[in-house]
Amino acid sequence: MATAGNNLSDYDKDQIPDASDFRIGIVVSEWNDEITEGLYNGAYNALIENNVEPNKIVRWNVPGSFELIYGCKKMQESFDMLDAIVAIGSVIEGETKHFDFVCEGVTQGIKDLNVKNDTPIIFCVLTDHNMQQARDRSGGAHGNKGTEAAIAAIKMAKLRRDAKY
Numbered sequence: 001m002a003t004a005g006n007n008l009s010d011y012d013k014d015q016i017p018d019a020s021d022f023r024i025g026i027v028v029s030e031w032n033d034e035i036t037e038g039l040y041n042g043a044y045n046a047l048i049e050n051n052v053e054p055n056k057i058v059r060w061n062v063p064g065s066f067e068l069i070y071g072c073k074k075m076q077e078s079f080d081m082l083d084a085i086v087a088i089g090s091v092i093e094g095e096t097k098h099f100d101f102v103c104e105g106v107t108q109g110i111k112d113l114n115v116k117n118d119t120p121i122i123f124c125v126l127t128d129h130n131m132q133q134a135r136d137r138s139g140g141a142h143g144n145k146g147t148e149a150a151i152a153a154i155k156m157a158k159l160r161r162d163a164k165y
């Protein structure tokens with residue numbers, strides 16, 4: 001089901017676990033920062049709206065989406081008390097095949113970290129053909145993927161805690 005026709009920001013608050021005790025990391029790519037800051041704001045606001053305490057949200061920045069892999073890996077290693085991590089990036093197609101390699105690389109890298117390590121990483125990386133598509137998905141016409149990612153982080157944090165017992 002495509003994003004178009006749906007709103008990425010929509011969720012049923014009654015279906016979201018209590019997140020008041022969760023600690024969430026967010027790694028933000030600086031490339032296309034107009035977009036990534038919009039995604040971050042969506043994610044941060046959704047976490048606060050669901051009772052995550054501001055002092056339990058840790059933000060790191062990395063240069064580009066490809067560096068999300070290393071940044072998330074180091075965050076997993078550095079903070080064993082984090083319940084989940086959100087990886088935020090915006091990759092916008094240019095003239096060359098670089099778009100394909102960055103998108104595939106960050107996708108596989110984040111997947112590998114989810115397999116190898118215990119802290120879940122939520123994939124909040126927009127991969128768009130143009131800036132308008134990115135704007136539409138970072139607080140524009142189609143909502144905010146950052147909001148969607150924060151809700152996914154809360155749900156995966158709950159799953160992880162429940163799985164430990």
Ligand SMILES: Nc1c(NC[C@H](O)[C@H](O)[C@H](O)CO)[nH]c(=O)[nH]c1=O
Pocket residue numbers: 029031032063064065066067089090091092093102
């Ligand atoms: N073109 C985009 C990039 N490219 C940079 C790479 O992510 C990486 O930082 C560089 O190859 C050095 O390792 N990154 C984005 O996040 N978005 C783009 O549109």
Ligand SMILES: CC(=O)[C@@H](O)COP(=O)(O)O
Pocket residue numbers: 091092093094095096097098099100102
């Ligand atoms: C995703 C990219 O690296 C891309 O935006 C770079 O643009 P170009 O392919 O024109 O060099």
